[in-house]
Amino acid sequence: MSADEPQPDASGPYLLRLFVAGTSARSLRTVETLHGLCGTHLRDRYALEVVDIYQQPDLAQRDGVLAAPTLLRIAPPPARRITGDLSDEERVLRGLGLTASPGGADGR
Amino acid sequence: MSELIAAPKLLKAPTGITGFDEITQGGLPTGRPSLVCGAAGCGKTLFATTFLVNGIRLFDEPGVFMSFEERAEDLTANVASLGYDLDGLIAAGKLAIDHVRVERSEIEETGEYDLEALFIRLGFAVDSIGAKRVVLDTIETLFSGFPDQSILRAELRRLFGWIKERGLTAVITGERGDGQLTRQGLEEYVSDCVVLLDNRVEDQITTRRLRVVKYRGSAHGTNEYPFLIDDEGISVLPVTSTDLEYGVSSGVISSGIAGLDAMLGPGGFHRGSSILISGEAGTGKTMISASLMDAACARGERCMAFVFEESGAQICRNAGSIGLDLGRHVESGLLRFEAARPSLFGLEMHLARMHRDIDRFAPSVVVVDPVSALRGPMTELQATLLRMIDLLKSRGVTAVFTSLRVEGSELGDDLGVSSLMDAWVKLLNVEANGERTRTLYVIKARGMSHSHQVREFLMSHAGIALVDAYIGPAGVLTGTARLVQEAQEKAALLRERQERQRRLREVARRREAIERQVAELRASLEAADDEEAVLRQEDELREAALAEGRRDLAARRSAAE
CATH class of the missing domain: 3.40.50.300 (P-loop containing nucleotide triphosphate hydrolases)
Structure with missing residues (x-):
């Protein structure tokens, strides 16, 4: 399962910010899913910041976040945002620009 | 006893919009969301802004403006011409503007989510200035950003519930839709008070109108009222009075x-x-x-x-x-x-x-x-x-x-x-x-x-x-006709006077003549009197002469005897 390589300009480090609402089951699940995804697809080429919007509502305002959970890809540009608990892995990867290699058939 | 029965009156938050508070008998329902809907360009945002600014200025109720369309700078610029200094109010800690950008292309849905962040942002803004009033303009924009309508509708319902729970007086604006008041049927969720703004063109002339479609728990004017947006803001005109109870002045x-x-x-x-x-x-x-x-x-x-x-x-x-x-x-x-x-x-x-x-x-x-x-x-x-x-x-x-x-x-x-x-x-x-x-x-x-x-x-x-007015037998005359008539009358009057004088003179003449005749007759009478007297005298003398003659005869006869 380690054959996956990110396709597009994957050279730079990924800067991700995840907004969650408190420590609800959904928040925890989302954080867990994201860690899993990143560990799989980005290995150590990423920095993840998890923001609890209850704690830092000003950050949610600054980044224009409405829904929770919301994942922001800050780098590499352009900025992207992904809403939801990240349970649809294919869409998450597409949103992050980490589409699986065509021949891999490895979306699990 | 009767005091106990008195029902609690629905509290209302005055909008400070001239006329609107009269129509609604006090303003929008306090602590509840109200829907202001209408087609594009009919003044929804201005209504909402005025509601907030008046709340701050007149009633000391800080407010939050959550804009889903215009940026804070645009809002500020738009209402600056009305003398609303939003920047100043923000600096004074009375107003918070949160611009919520919703762009569909940016959002990828990847499973379950909710709009908790929106709630938190709103709650954060409300708490930061102790707001009593909230404007959500135009929340329907969310529908274009979040394709999953079932989540969105559930979240909106929750949002309005949350507003009520927090006791915020809210104005929610919505774009007019086909066959219903708003495109997304927001009136289903915000059912306490619905205000409809309209901008109709007839004979190439535009008239803005406002109608209170519903107001739960309160009487309200039901007509369409014209309203005005000019450099002095919005004024609504409850111009249809229902009674004829004017104070009458006898001056x-x-x-x-x-x-x-x-x-x-x-x-x-x-x-x-x-x-x-x-x-x-x-x-x-x-x-x-x-x-x-x-x-x-x-x-x-x-x-x-x-x-x-x-x-x-x-x-x-x-x-x-x-x-x-x-x-x-x-x-x-x-x-x-x-x-x-x-x-x-x-x-x-x-x-x-x-x-x-x-x-x-x-x-x-x-x-x-x-x-x-x-x-x-x-x-x-x-x-x-x-x-x-x-x-x-x-x-x-x-x-x-x-x-x-x-x-x-x-x-x-x-x-x-x-x-x-x-x-x-x-x-x-x-x-x-x-x-x-x-x-x-x-x-x-x-x-x-x-x-x-x-x-x-x-x-x-x-x-x-x-x-x-000249009023005569010929009717009321005006203008030259009046002048002519007046001249004619004057002439006639003159003629009449002359005639009268003439007749007077004639009478006088006749009188003189008669008097003359009288004098003549009197003279004849006197002459007759004289003659009579003469005759009488002659008679008497003759009588006396005769008597004397008789006495003489008698005397003579007696002497002869």
């Missing part, structure tokens, strides 16, 4: 024309009455109303003139030709002209504008010159005039309407509102003998006796003067 005001006053029983018009001055072009309607204005200002009262065909300066100049100096009243602030082209706005807007100006200037006399310049569909025109009259009456304002009569118009010169007028002065140019003569008469004057004569009037540097 009498002069028309400024002595002759006209004299035609009216009490010496003028009743204060607070509606006066219609109708006539064809060039009959002097404006000048008569100018006299009324001058008279009002001379009494020290405020007078406001809504003129639709001339500018105020032009009327002042023209009034100068009949010796009225209106300019000095304008300068002293007693007289104000509000000139506008009739086609500038729709009828409702004219009414709305008048309403606002009258409330602000508080005149005791209002002149509308001419009311017939207002154009529109017949029914609407009459309804507007009715409300205009209503408006003025309810404020005890003496109203002077001039109306141009057009020959051959199916519409009477009273525009179908004569029954609402308390007094009606009709001006008529009489054409006869190759000249025109200005005449006027009082068709009606409620609550007073008045002259029924047609009177001629003259306009000169000395003002407007009514000429004493």
Whole structure:
């Protein structure tokens, strides 16, 4: 399962910010899913910041976040945002620009 | 005991929007969301902004503006022309603006989510300034950003519940949709109070209207009310009064024309009455109303003139030709002209504008010159005039309407509102003998006796003067005919006098003759008397002579015996 390589300009480090609402089951699940995804697809080429919007509502305002959970890809540009608990892995990867290699058939 | 039964009254948060609080009997429901919907460009955002700014300025209730469309800078710039300093209010910690950008292309849905972040942001903004009022403008934008409608609807329901829970008075704006009030059926969720704004174009003239569609737990005006957006913000005009309970004033005001006053029983018009001055072009309607204005200002009262065909300066100049100096009243602030082209706005807007100006200037006399310049569909025109009259009456304002009569118009010169007028002065140019003569008469004057004569009037540097009517066997005559008739009468009078003198002289002559005859007869009588006396004397002498003769004879006879 380690054959996956990110396709597009994957050279730079990924800067991700995840907004969650408190420590609800959904928040925890989302954080867990994201860690899993990143560990799989980005290995150590990423920095993840998890923001609890209850704690830092000003950050949610600054980044224009409405829904929770919301994942922001800050780098590499352009900025992207992904809403939801990240349970649809294919869409998450597409949103992050980490589409699986065509021949891999490895979306699990 | 009865105090216990008294139901708690629905609390209302005044919007500070002129007229709206009257219609809703106090404003929007406190602590609940209200929906303000309407098509694009009908003033939703301005309504919402005014609600917030007034809340801060007038009622010390801080507010949060959550904008889903315009950026904070744009909002600030848009309302700066109304004198709303949003930046200043933000700096003072009374206002928070949160611009929520929703762009569909940016959002990828990857499973379950909720709008908790929106709640938290709103809650954060509310808490940061202790807001009591909230505006969400226009929340339906969310529908374009989040394709999953079921989540969104559930979240909106939760949001409105949350607003109620927090006791926030909220205005939620929504775009008008087909067949329903809002595109996404927001009225399903916000059901306490729904206000519909409308912007209709008829005959190329736009009129803004507002209607309170529903207001749970409260009575409210149900009509469509015109409203005005201009450099002074929004004003809504509850111009349809339901009753006729005017305070009646019995004072009498002069028309400024002595002759006209004299035609009216009490010496003028009743204060607070509606006066219609109708006539064809060039009959002097404006000048008569100018006299009324001058008279009002001379009494020290405020007078406001809504003129639709001339500018105020032009009327002042023209009034100068009949010796009225209106300019000095304008300068002293007693007289104000509000000139506008009739086609500038729709009828409702004219009414709305008048309403606002009258409330602000508080005149005791209002002149509308001419009311017939207002154009529109017949029914609407009459309804507007009715409300205009209503408006003025309810404020005890003496109203002077001039109306141009057009020959051959199916519409009477009273525009179908004569029954609402308390007094009606009709001006008529009489054409006869190759000249025109200005005449006027009082068709009606409620609550007073008045002259029924047609009177001629003259306009000169000395003002407007009514000429004493010539009333003779040939009827009432005016103009040259009057002069001719008067000359004829004078001649006839002279002739008559001469005739009488002639006859007097004749009588005197006859009398002299008779007296002469009497004298002659008397002389004859005396002559006869004389003759008689002479005769009598002769008789007596003869008798005496005879008696003496007899005595002599007797004596002689006795002596002889």
